Amino acid sequence: MVDARFDSFCINNNNIMPRLGKRSKSRLKGVDHRLVHLLEEVVKYFDITVIEGLRSQERQNELVKQGKSKTKFGKHVKGHAVDIAPYPIDWNARDDFHYLGGFVLGIANRLGYKVRWGGDWNASSLYKGKRTTKDNSFDDLVHFELLD
Numbered sequence: 001m002v003d004a005r006f007d008s009f010c011i012n013n014n015n016i017m018p019r020l021g022k023r024s025k026s027r028l029k030g031v032d033h034r035l036v037h038l039l040e041e042v043v044k045y046f047d048i049t050v051i052e053g054l055r056s057q058e059r060q061n062e063l064v065k066q067g068k069s070k071t072k073f074g075k076h077v078k079g080h081a082v083d084i085a086p087y088p089i090d091w092n093a094r095d096d097f098h099y100l101g102g103f104v105l106g107i108a109n110r111l112g113y114k115v116r117w118g119g120d121w122n123a124s125s126l127y128k129g130k131r132t133t134k135d136n137s138f139d140d141l142v143h144f145e146l147l148d
Contacts, residue, residue: 018047018087030054031079032146034113039084041107046100051083051142052076070138081145097141104144118143 020028020043028036031053042048055063055076063069075081084104086096101119108115116123118140 024050027053035082046103047087048084049087053082054079075145083142085142114147116145
C-alpha cells in the first residue's frame with residue numbers, strides 16, 4: 001500500500017501535474033544537462049523544489065566551515081550536483097526525503113544516468129544489495145550528484 005502522503009507530492013488538489021517553478025529553474029543555471037533532464041522527468045511525478053545547483057568555490061568553502069559539506073572541492077562547484085527537496089518542504093519529514101531519494105535514483109537508472117544520493121553515499125542500497133541507508137555517517141538527504 002502506498003503511503004497517502006505520496007499522493008500529495010504527485011498531483012495537487014486541482015489535478016495539475018507539478019512543474020519546476022521560476023526559482024527552481026534559475027537555480028539550475030550552470031548545472032549539467034543530465035541533472036536538469038533528470039529533474040525535468042522527476043517533477044512530472046513528484047513535486048520538488050531546487051534548493052541549490054551550481055555553487056561558487058567561496059560558498060563551498062563556507063559550507064565546509066559550517067559543517068554542512070564535507071568536501072572542499074564538491075561537485076556543486078562543477079555543476080555536477082543539485083540539492084532538491086519535496087515541495088512543500090517539511091524538514092522534519094525524513095521519510096519524505098527517502099521517498100524522493102528512491103524515486104530520483106529510479107528515474108536516473110531508467111535514463112541511464114549514474115547518480116549518487118546523499119542519503120546513501122556508498123550506494124549500498126543501490127549497487128551492493130544491502131537495502132539500507134543506515135551505514136551513512138553524514139546524511140545530506142537533499143543532495144544528488146553525477147558519478148561520471
